[in-house]
Amino acid sequence: xxxxxxxxxxxxxxxxxxxxxxxxxxxxxxxxxxxxxxxxxxxxxxxxxxxxxxxxxxxxxxxxxxxxxxxxxxxxxxxxxxxxxxxxxxxxxxxxxxxxxxxxxxxxxxxxxxxxxxxxxxxxxxxxxxxxxxxxxxxxxxxxxxxxxxxxxxxxxxxxxxxxxxxxxxxxxxxxxxxxxxxxxxxxxxxxxxxxxxxxxxxxxxxxxxxxxxxxxxxxxxxxxxxxxxxxxxxxxxxxxxxxxxxxxxxxxxxxxxxxxxxxxxxxx
Numbered sequence: 001x002x003x004x005x006x007x008x009x010x011x012x013x014x015x016x017x018x019x020x021x022x023x024x025x026x027x028x029x030x031x032x033x034x035x036x037x038x039x040x041x042x043x044x045x046x047x048x049x050x051x052x053x054x055x056x057x058x059x060x061x062x063x064x065x066x067x068x069x070x071x072x073x074x075x076x077x078x079x080x081x082x083x084x085x086x087x088x089x090x091x092x093x094x095x096x097x098x099x100x101x102x103x104x105x106x107x108x109x110x111x112x113x114x115x116x117x118x119x120x121x122x123x124x125x126x127x128x129x130x131x132x133x134x135x136x137x138x139x140x141x142x143x144x145x146x147x148x149x150x151x152x153x154x155x156x157x158x159x160x161x162x163x164x165x166x167x168x169x170x171x172x173x174x175x176x177x178x179x180x181x182x183x184x185x186x187x188x189x190x191x192x193x194x195x196x197x198x199x200x201x202x203x204x205x206x207x208x209x210x211x212x213x214x215x216x217x218x219x220x221x222x223x224x225x226x227x228x229x230x231x232x233x234x235x236x237x238x239x240x241x242x243x244x245x246x247x248x249x250x251x252x253x254x255x256x257x258x259x260x261x262x263x264x265x266x267x268x269x
Contacts, residue, residue, distance in 0.1 A: 002229045004029040005214065006065035008056045011039035011151045011239075012247045013185030014071030017094065020207040021069075022255040025215055027225035029232060031063050032248075033266065036239030040147040042116025042183075046078040049118060053079040057086060059268050063234075065089060066223050069214065073098075073183050073206075074116050077124035090217050097213050098180050098206030099128035103136070105178045105202045112171060112201070113140045115182030116147060125182055139174050143167050147185045153247050155188040164192040171197065178202040188251070232260045241265055 005021065007014050011034050018032055033056050035041075041049045053075045057068060069092045070076045070083060076093030084091045102111050113125045120142040129136045145167060149160045171179070179201050181187055187205045194203060218224045225231070233256070237244035245263055249256060 002029050002225060002231065003066040003223070004031040004063060004234070005067050005069060006031045006033070006060040006063065007069040007071050008033040008053070008060065008075075009035070009072040009184060010041040010074065011036045011147070011185070012244060012251075013147070013150065013183060013188075015248055015251050016184050016187040016205065017069060017071040017207045017210055019252055019255065020211040021214060022252065024211045025225070026255075027227065027229055027231060029225065031060060031065060031234045032236065033060060034235075034237045034244055036151065036237045036244050038238065039151050040116060040144075041072060041074040042118045042142075042144055042147060044118065046118070046122070049075055050079040050082055053083060054086065055268065057083055059266055061087065066221075067092065067214065067218065069210065070094065071184050071210070073124075074118040077119050077122035090221070092210065092213055092217065094184060094206040094210050095124050095182075096128050097209035098182065098204060099125060099132060101206065101209040102129065102178050102180050102204045103132050105204055106136070108175065108177045109133070109135060110137045110139070110174070110176045112174060112176035112179040113138060113182045114143050114168070114179065114186065115140070117142045117144050119182050125180060139171070139176055141168070141171060143183075146189060147183065150185040150188045153243055160189065161192040161195075164189055165196050168193065168196045176201060178204055180204045180206075230259070232262065234262045234264060236264050236266045238266055
């Protein structure tokens with residue numbers, strides 16, 4: 001039986017990582033868990049986010065995944081090491097891959113980070129960036145309004161564009177040449193963010209680099225899916241399944257067209 005890559009998030013944001021994994025590793029089976037009933041995680045305490053993440057991982061372990069990906073910046077910031085201590089499979093977060101991508105992209109050494117309140121409060125990105133390059137200058141900004149808009153499927157609405165414009169307007173005057181989208185929900189807002197920041201600022205999503213890290217680790221462990229294995233993907237959400245499924249099918253449509261998909265509501269909540 002083909003073992004899956006388990007990917008979890010506070011809601012639909014981790015689908016941005018799923019999309020990149022499906023693009024780079026199309027033979028891999030994915031089990032995705034979006035905790036849409038309890039999103040957003042950003043305003044919650046680190047203890048609460050850690051508890052929720054542990055609950056989800058405990059649920060996902062029954063499927064015997066070969067890897068767990070915490071595709072949530074807030075959960076990565078506060079719960080990554082706890083989850084690694086819980087399980088006997090590799091656990092990948094999204095912060096260090098995003099930091100590496102930004103270090104590779106910056107020419108001036110001035111990097112912006114936008115994220116949830118929890119991610120920004122944790123200081124995880126400045127720490128990860130300066131571990132690689134100690135002289136990097138980091139400008140961080142919490143954007144608490146973004147995740148609820150994405151979770152409602154409003155990422156193409158004019159009200160969302162206005163919110164992005166208002167939230168990020170002052171960042172335009174900062175001397176940054178790249179901006180880390182420090183929440184996996186934010187690539188849904190790539191177009192309006194790009195409009196606000198302009199062409200001189202590169203937008204960094206951790207999804208691409210995270211998928212590369214997944215591929216590297218699976219190769220090291222000899223666990224890449226075989227060419228003749230056809231994946232069956234499973235998607236779980238803890239909240240309203242209709243909106244979640246609609247967003248997932250819209251975001252992943254070209255990848256789901258040729259693969260069987262099972263949509264489920266988890267039983268532990």
